[in-house]
Amino acid sequence: MALPWIKHLEENFDSDKQHVWFLKNWWLAFIFSTIYFVGVFVGRAWMENRPKFELRRALTAWSGGLAVFSIAGAIITIRELVDYLSHDGWHSSVCDATIFDGRIGLWTWLFILSKVPELGDTVFIVLRKQKLMFLHWYHHITVxxxxxxxxxxxxxxxxxFIVANFTVHAVMYSYYALRASGFVKIPRQVNITITLMQLFQMVIGCAVNVYALFQLNAGRKCDTTYQNVAWSLVMYFSYFVLFAQFFYNAYITMGPKKDVKNRHSNEMNGNHRVKMD
Known part of the structure; x- marks a missing residue:
């Protein structure tokens, strides 16, 4: 059962107002991305000759907060998807844009907004002087x-996209929080599982887009555009290639165990990513 204040927000969410705002201001995402990109590399240069920060408590709290948010989002959006599939079927679930209104509309809106604070993941990588991989900042910006x-x-x-991303992030940020706390020793199999989940997320993204594309080509109603499908396919396919490359380097090729562990820690901090993954 939702908390009273969350229920109040869900019942009073003004989807039309938020849509109008995004119609006029979605370009602000480019501003946030530019500030982020510049800040990341300026920060790395600033930290080059300085000792690293540990920030374990801060990282635990940060990851824990995002984990709670992602778990709540996953539970609500998965339930909505299952209900929608049972009543309206697969085609409608892909082609009818009903996720922007009502209770689920609030969580869709919160998901979109969350892509800005999630940029803060990189602050910990920079201040802790961990290796910053291309997939990390590329994923954050494009998502x-x-x-x-x-x-x-x-x-x-x-x-x-939202269900898959919330689900992966629920597991991933929980993992980050537990690992940063130092209280729990997490088996390597968990790392592998998370990366496989990320790869599956990209497969879902590509498959849904291909289905939507077929509907558009057949002249059937589907609430998307050719342009959006094209950008989305490029994005998801590039993620799949990059995550597959990471999986191969981290878990299949032979190399020092310590190096593999470090590569995984730094790379995993880059997903959300998609996450609208």
Whole structure:
């Protein structure tokens, strides 16, 4: 049962007002992304000759907060998806943009907004002087831009993107929080599982987009656009290639165990990513 104040927000969410705002201001995602990109590399230069910060407590709290948010989002959006599939079927779940209104509309909106604070993941990498991989900042920037762009267009396939991303992040940020706390020793199999979940997330993204594309080509109603499908396919396929490359380097090729562990820690901090993954 939802907390009273959350229920109040869900019942009073003004989806039309938020849509109008994004129609006018979605370009702000480019501003956030530019500030983030510049800040990341300026920060790395600033930290180059300085000792690293540990920040374990802060990282535990940060990851724990995002884990709680993602778990709540996953529970609510998965339940909505299951209910929708049982009543309206697969086609409608992909092609009818009903996730922007009502209770689920609030969580869709919160998901979109969350892509800005999630940029804070990189602050810990920079201040702790961990290796910053291309996939990390590329993923953060492109997810933010695509999420805000898609909320402007209110595309129906976003239902699957959001469910997949919330679910992966629920597991991933819980893992980060436990690892940062130092209280629990997490088996390597958990790392592998999370990366496999991320790869599956990209497969879902590509599959849903391909289905939506077929519907558009057949002249059937589907609440998306050719342009959005094209950008989304490029994004998801590039993520799949990068995560597959990481999986191969981290878990299949032979190398020093310590190096593999460090590569995984730094790379895993880069997903959300998609996450609208």
């Amino acid at each position: 933010l831009l695509y999420a805000w762009y898609s909320y402007r267009d209110q595309i129906a396939p976003a239902r699957y």
